[in-house]
Amino acid sequence: MSERLLPTDPASIGGHRLLARLGAGGMGVVYLGRTEAGALAAVKVIQAEYAHEPDFRARFRREVETARRVTSPWAVPVTGADPDADEPWLATAFVPGPSLEEAVARHGPLPTRSVRVLGRMLAAALREVHAAGLVHRDVKPANVLLAVDGPRLIDFGIARATDETAITSADMVVGTPGFLSPEQAEARGAEVGPASDIFSLGCLLAYAASGRPPFGTGTVDALLYRTVHDEPDLAGIEAGEDTEGVELLTLLRLCLAKDPADRPTAEQFGTVLLIEDTVPEGEQIDWLPEDVVRVIADRSAEMLALPDIEPTVADADASAEAPDDAEPASPGRRRLLLASGAALLMAGGGAAAWAVLRDDDPPGASAPRARRWAIGLQADLSGPQRTAGKAQEQGARLAIEQFNSRKNKPFELTLKPVDDGGSAGRAPGAAKRLIDDADVLAVLGPTSDDTANAVLSTYDEALLPLLCVSAGGLLLTQQQYRSFVHCRPSDSYLAFPLGVYLMKQEGTRRAGLLQDRTGRTYAQETASITNMMLRRLGRPAYPRVVPADTDDLEPVIADMLRSGIGSFVYAGYAQGAARVAKELVTVGFDGPRITSQAVIDPAFLEQAGDAAEGWMLTSSFIDPSAVPAAEAFTAAFRKRFGAAPGYYAAEAYDAVNLVLQELVKAAKATKGGRPPGRKELVGLLRKSRYKGITKEFSFRPEDGTFAGWGVSLYQVEDGRFRFVGEAPSKV
Structure with a gap:
């Protein structure tokens, strides 16, 4: 599968330590590389003589731009590139399988x-x-x-x-x-x-x-x-x-x-x-x-035998003391910290030492520095999802203000919000601002899947805990990240209760399942999981799929009705659900109609009108105004912000309180009552359990995936989304 590096091969390219050759041609070489975060990549490097040809460099630059425009689970994503380097290079996620x-x-x-x-x-x-x-x-x-x-x-x-x-x-x-x-x-x-x-x-x-x-x-x-x-x-x-x-x-x-x-x-x-x-x-x-x-x-097993990354040289102002849980590196892999003459020992595997250690006091300090630690917030505060972003900011701010009002708190905290505008292009810059702020212990956000996917690897390299309460797509779980803590069930998991709910309806006949390609990966996940659930429960659905932006749904719905369906599941976004709802009313269908979170959108109510009445919807968030356990939160929120909490406000409040729980526990166990460093906090959060007002939080320690239930039901009633309660998990 791979060959040893040649003596003439470089040791690293663009932050990737090169481990082996994957292939070579007349114009360049493809290497197996590993980033400082530990991720493997296929690094394509063009020979300098070709790079000097303007047309060739233009083609290579176009290749980079082209590959970055494609986002699909079945296309290898670009993880880095520099088409303007002396020897241009392009890195993509490494797949250990054969062609x-x-x-x-x-x-x-x-x-x-x-x-x-x-x-x-x-x-x-x-x-x-x-x-x-x-x-x-x-x-x-x-x-x-x-x-x-x-x-x-x-x-x-x-x-x-x-x-x-x-x-x-x-x-x-x-x-x-x-x-x-x-x-x-x-x-x-x-x-x-x-x-x-x-x-x-x-x-x-x-x-x-x-x-x-x-x-x-x-x-x-x-x-x-x-x-x-x-x-x-x-x-x-x-x-x-x-x-x-x-x-x-x-x-x-x-x-x-x-x-x-x-x-x-x-x-x-x-x-x-x-x-x-x-x-x-x-x-x-x-x-x-x-x-x-x-x-x-x-071949996957072979990857485990590859050498680790060389230890990272810390910045001059970083602490010379390694964290307590760091493993000693071999003497032959030590590097001098030239600026101070101190040595920093670090285990291999790609950890960025400066990101972990810069929270610590300078060597010889007898007491913690007077500083105000922070929780960062990366959110869409001005773009298309600003309503959800602002709700998260308000929920997080309320949690921190309540913490600071405690008499016996070990330290004070502040909230540091950064607006990425909901733009994947702006998201990395917003993340860097929070990463570079040494007082930030953890970050809440981002708001959307696009912005989350744009910054997950960035936070990962810095080992800064990232807690997400709103993004939930498939791509977030396709790669194991070292600092990600997913504080909600994924979008695919929200499809699970759809089948359970339909099985609980007495006398309900076969379900029709419509996947709207306008909903892209979200719709495919919802349809596939629902189809699987109903099949396993002994009641296979009648599935149909319509191309993206289909306006005339009458033929496909007529076909579904001819098949004898008695209930209807829609997989897609709000605008398509509104068209389906109106068509079902037109043909007189009055069986159960159910869909998932993306349709909890004012656009569905506005565009469907009366046809929206009765639809059931699953979600990863609650309406705190309708949950007895959230009564105190709702009252405090109204007093502080003058309005009822929006969707995701309570989830953000819970996520910050989860962080506070682990910070306080760790501070009580340390001399001087200081909070843990970022790397340590990641481990504490992933092992934590917390009973919040929205749900019970627990995670898979190895990857931070949400391990609880946390799925809610809504129903459209009198032109609004009425919170019903926890979605069923058992037939």
Whole structure:
């Protein structure tokens, strides 16, 4: 899988310690690297002689920009880059599995079900590529890495925007012969669009199912001619009496149509051509053959044997005393702290020593410095989610003010809010301000998934505890972070009570389940978990999926009603739910209608009107005005801010009180009553239990994932969202 570094290879690139070579070509090398936070990355480095060519550097810069525009669970994300360096580099998250090309070459064709699942996930990745206005242009088996939880599409080196002028010449064939479209084979530049990626995906799936490219092998000219003029060779992909086989063959023939207009879009690929049953269900994705899974497991184990990161050299003003729980590093790995002559010993694994130690007193201090410690708040205080952001600020401020009013407090705290405007572009700068403030012990926020995903690794490198009460998407849990504490159930978990609630309704017939692609990953999570729950409870749903921004829902709802459904589950956002609600009223449907948190939005009430009445909704937040345990909080909030608390105010209040609980306990156990450092606080928070006014808090110590229940039910009543209480967790 990897090779040893050569003596001429650099020791590090862009903050990544290089561990091994993953591959090399004529233009550069791909290294396996590790960040100071301990995350593995594939670091692509371009040789200096090519970097001096203006056109080449422009193409590389475009590759970086292009890859950053794609956000999908099934596309490898960019974690860092410097296209302007002497030797430009690009780092992406490392996937330890083999490429599809390697897996098929070593273990043979994949089973039909595996190919179908592969197709759905890669189509989902391409849907995001195309939604970003891009065309990948090199979808091939070597550019798909296999992981237990799904494939990853890589290498956007020749991707370009659909309206962008190509840097390469107009008559140049761009792509990999045997896996490119007829329009690419004939260098019809202006015609190379999203449909070209679908043709390439068809070639890739045919290869996965049969073990050979559909247009054979041979010289480049022969491959290009067959692609344009010959029919694909799909022999060996037998339909027989197997429905899955029939559908796969039909799909491949549509994808491999010579005319781009005859091919399905990435959207249609996942909503029409493959049935919902191919979506992996449950906590473990079971989609690959055992021998491929074994290779992935072996390679993951190899990662554990890789060397650690060299110890970090602390800043001159950092303490020279290591935290109590630090492990001694070997003498050969010590570095001199040149500014002061002191030595700092640090365990490997990527911890940033300065971020942990700068909270400590200077060496020789006999008493804690007079300082006011702080809880940071990163929130959207001026952007699209400012209502939730301001509610969190107010809840956090109330908790800190109440703490400071105590007579026997060990220290005082202040709240330091930073507004990121709900912008993923502004979020890293906001995070840096809080990280650089040595008085900040922990941070509450950010408000949205986009801003959270933009800063999680930043907080991780600084080992500054980050407690999140509102963001809850799938991407937050895809990677293990060292400082993240998730103070709410994830969005996918909110789907669990939907099936439980429907099973409790007496006489309720089969549920209709509508996934609205406008809701992107959120809708897919909700639909998949609900479908899985109902199936396991012995009452399979009737699932349908509609493309993004579908206005006419009458045909799909009519089809669902013809199937005999007696209840309805919607997976998506508020605007789509309003259209569904009005259509259901139009056709006279009065069975249970249920959806999840994203629809608790004034837009749903405004756009649906009376059609919203009776809808049930699950959420991760409560209405404190309707919860007896929150009566004192609600009264104090009204007195302090002159209004009832908004959504997430009570959750923020609880999260800050959770931090205060651990700070006080640790301070009482230390000389001088000072709070713990950031690294120590992360561990304390992840091991903590706290009974708040919104829910009971507990976490998985290894990754900070929320381990409690904390799901609530609302119902639309008299034009408002009425809090019902805790959502059912058992049938």
